[in-house]
Amino acid sequence: MGLPLDGMIVLEFSQYLSGPCAGLRLADLGARVIKIEHPEKGEAGRKLAIKNLWVDNSSLLFHTINRNKESFAADLNKEEDMQWVKQLIAKAHVVTHNFRPGVMERRGLDYEAVRRINPSIVYAQISGYGEKGPWKNKPGQDLLVQSLSGLAYTTGSFHDAPTPLGLGIGDYLCGNQAVQFIIAALVKARKTGRGTWLQLSLMESLIDFQFEFFTTYFQSRKVPERARLNNANALLSAPYGIYRTANGYLAIAMMPVQTLNKALQCAALNAYAEEEAFSKRDEIKSVIAGHLLTQTSEYWLERTGALDLWVMPVLDWEQMRATGGYQVLDMEQEIVLKNNRRFTTTRCPVRINNTLLKSDRPAPAIGEHNDSIKRSLA
Numbered sequence: 001m002g003l004p005l006d007g008m009i010v011l012e013f014s015q016y017l018s019g020p021c022a023g024l025r026l027a028d029l030g031a032r033v034i035k036i037e038h039p040e041k042g043e044a045g046r047k048l049a050i051k052n053l054w055v056d057n058s059s060l061l062f063h064t065i066n067r068n069k070e071s072f073a074a075d076l077n078k079e080e081d082m083q084w085v086k087q088l089i090a091k092a093h094v095v096t097h098n099f100r101p102g103v104m105e106r107r108g109l110d111y112e113a114v115r116r117i118n119p120s121i122v123y124a125q126i127s128g129y130g131e132k133g134p135w136k137n138k139p140g141q142d143l144l145v146q147s148l149s150g151l152a153y154t155t156g157s158f159h160d161a162p163t164p165l166g167l168g169i170g171d172y173l174c175g176n177q178a179v180q181f182i183i184a185a186l187v188k189a190r191k192t193g194r195g196t197w198l199q200l201s202l203m204e205s206l207i208d209f210q211f212e213f214f215t216t217y218f219q220s221r222k223v224p225e226r227a228r229l230n231n232a233n234a235l236l237s238a239p240y241g242i243y244r245t246a247n248g249y250l251a252i253a254m255m256p257v258q259t260l261n262k263a264l265q266c267a268a269l270n271a272y273a274e275e276e277a278f279s280k281r282d283e284i285k286s287v288i289a290g291h292l293l294t295q296t297s298e299y300w301l302e303r304t305g306a307l308d309l310w311v312m313p314v315l316d317w318e319q320m321r322a323t324g325g326y327q328v329l330d331m332e333q334e335i336v337l338k339n340n341r342r343f344t345t346t347r348c349p350v351r352i353n354n355t356l357l358k359s360d361r362p363a364p365a366i367g368e369h370n371d372s373i374k375r376s377l378a
Contacts (some may be wrong), residue, residue: 003030003352008186011036011088012069013097013104015044017142017168018126018202020065021175022096026182027068028348028357031094034373035066035364036085039073042366056337058363064345066363067335073367076107085109087377089117093189094182098126101136111197122185124178124198131199140202142168149206154213154224157231170202173209228282230289237277238284242314248297253310257284263303263311266291333358338365 008031012023020035020043027033037043042058045066049059056063072088074081089095095114097104104110104125111123128140129148138144146152146164156163178200185196207214212235213224224234230241232251239252239260252260257277261269268287272280292300297313304311320326333347348357 003357005029005031005183005186008032008094009034009088009092010094010096011085011092013095013099013109014126015098016048017045017065017171018175018178019096019098020045021172022124022126022178022182023069024065024067025176025179025348026094028350028359033069034088034369035069035071036088037071037073037366039075039367042071042073046366055341055343056339056365060343063335063343063363067345068359068361069364070369070373071364071367072370072373076109082108084374084377086117088373089114089121091377092118092121093186094122094124096124096126096178096182098140100140101127101131115195115197119195120189120193121195122182122189122198123195124182124200126174126178127199127201129203130201135203142170142202145170145202145206149203149210150213151206151210153226154210154234156226158226158228160226169209170206174200174202174205177205177208227285230285238281239277239288241285243289243292245292245297245300246295249314250292250297250300251312251314252288253312255310259307260288260304260309263300263307263309264288264291330356334360335362336360337362 005026008026010023010026010031010033012019012033012035014020014023014035023033023035035043043062043066046058046062048061050061054060072084074085076082076085095109097109111125114121114123127136128145129135129138135148143164146169147162149170151169152162152164155165178198181198181200185198189195216224216235226234227238227241230243232241236254238257240254242249242251256274257269257272258274266287268291269284272284272287277284301311301313315323331346331349332344334342334344336342350357
């Protein structure tokens with residue numbers, strides 16, 4: 001199957017998560033993604049272990065986010081290596097990096113320098129907090145950006161401490177936004193022959209992620225407050241939230257309280273009018289929470305399912321993997337390493353022409369493709 005970005009060359013000067021996440025998706029779409037790495041240390045993400053899991057002297061995280069790529073080892077302080085890198089730039093379609101502001105400028109690889117080599121280049125740079133201002137040189141690590149952006153006050157309930165999302169959400173969002181705009185810029189380059197300079201930051205991505213909260217705040221001048229219990233979204237009224245049952249948990253999405261009560265048959269809920277669903281949110285949630293404890297999840301799912309209400313069980317990963325709904329999605333793939341060892345990871349979540357995008361090609365060793373890349377430049 002011909003993939004949309006077949007023939008595109010991406011030079012990835014990126015490290016850790018945001019930039020490599022963008023490169024992963026571009027590779028899934030068919031681009032040839034070449035990591036430019038230090039000859040001895042490689043990309044810094046090679047040493048970023050998750051749960052202390054390692055594969056072939058690199059972290060499992062590195063292998064997960066850098067599958068299906070090539071590696072070109074180059075010391076950017078050496079003129080000979082820089083000449084090879086500049087030859088690659090002349091052939092490339094995209095350059096990405098997520099270094100702190102000023103790093104690529106000191107290397108002579110900022111956008112203006114790269115554009116002089118290749119006028120049609122798409123140059124995407126990701127920072128933590130933007131290129132200017134007092135935060136520009138702060139470490140752009142996901143937890144730190146979540147904390148500065150206010151996101152930690154959207155998860156958990158009112159009396160909970162600030163609670164971060166348990167994912168590198170800023171990295172993933174920013175990386176995927178980079179992909180969207182890289183593809184748009186590639187269309188422009190194809191039509192006009194002119195390149196594009198893209199500037200993204202984790203901070204801007206997380207602010208954009210919270211657009212509902214910020215828009216509400218701008219109009220009301222009141223910071224949204226998390227519900228005092230069972231909070232799932234500070235902007236939504238009861239019953240929205242996750243509730244405990246006699247043997248598990250249920251997620252209840254937005255719906256009129258009395259519509260839900262047709263399934264619950266809770267006498268105490270009859271006292272609340274629909275227009276009170278937000279003003280008396282905590283009271284209503286408390287009533288629902290107490291009532292749901294009286295029966296099992298299966299009991300409540302049968303009753304709410306009969307009315308086609310927006311209620312689902314809360315599953316852990318083992319429970320989810322056992323469901324037919326998960327299995328039919330076929331989200332898993334195996335990566336085959338050089339020594340025929342294998343590990344399982346997730347696939348690209350998009351189908352193209354009803355075809356799954358899977359690849360068993362592992363992340364590269366440092367400089368693994370130097371010889372073949374140099375031969376292609378000769």
